Amino acid sequence: MKKTFKLKTNKFLNVLKLLFIFPVLVVLGIAAKVISFYYLELLMLVAIFLAILWFYRITYVNKHQLDDGTCLVRVRYNIFNFKFVKVSFSQNGKEHIHTARTKETVIVVGKPDIPLDVEINMDLKSIGEPEASIQVYKG
Known part of the structure; x- marks a missing residue:
């Protein structure tokens, strides 16, 4: 079973x-x-400036209801193109969480204890407006 949905961000x-x-x-x-x-x-100015750039992250989130449970996907990325991914899958009162940090464009998240695989495609077409699509399918 393959489902595709978009990640959303709060531009404001x-x-x-x-x-x-x-x-x-300033x-x-x-x-x-x-x-x-x-x-x-x-x-000190350069160190503080780099720390601000590292911690300023844009967040993309979507919660999707599946047949077996709920899948919450959050991708945060900074100006250095590091992506911080958190995939949470809750099923029958149990919650499985997987986190990762990567610079890859296509991120595949899957663990033996999580009953699904998540593929995240972060296609950066322009600065500040990336397209993110996710395919969730049974492993």
Whole structure:
């Protein structure tokens, strides 16, 4: 049995997170300009900037009802193209969770204790608007 569905994102929340991060970067840039301590302020600026870029992630989620249970798929990715995948399958009161971190475009999630395989296709056609489709089929 093969089902295909799209992952959804909250664009308002993504823009709100970006609007929150932008003033922080401006303040860090001004602080690096004002404070002069043997160029250590620039190293701190770069370290904080990279940490912000690593933790700013766009989330795509969909919960799909199957015949046997419910499958919840969440894919979060950052600007470095790392994808953080969490697949949760609940069946008869038992919940199976699988997490992964990858840079691959096609992600296949399957474990012996989970009674299904999930294939996630993250096709990045343009920046900020990836298409994600999922095929869920019995293993």
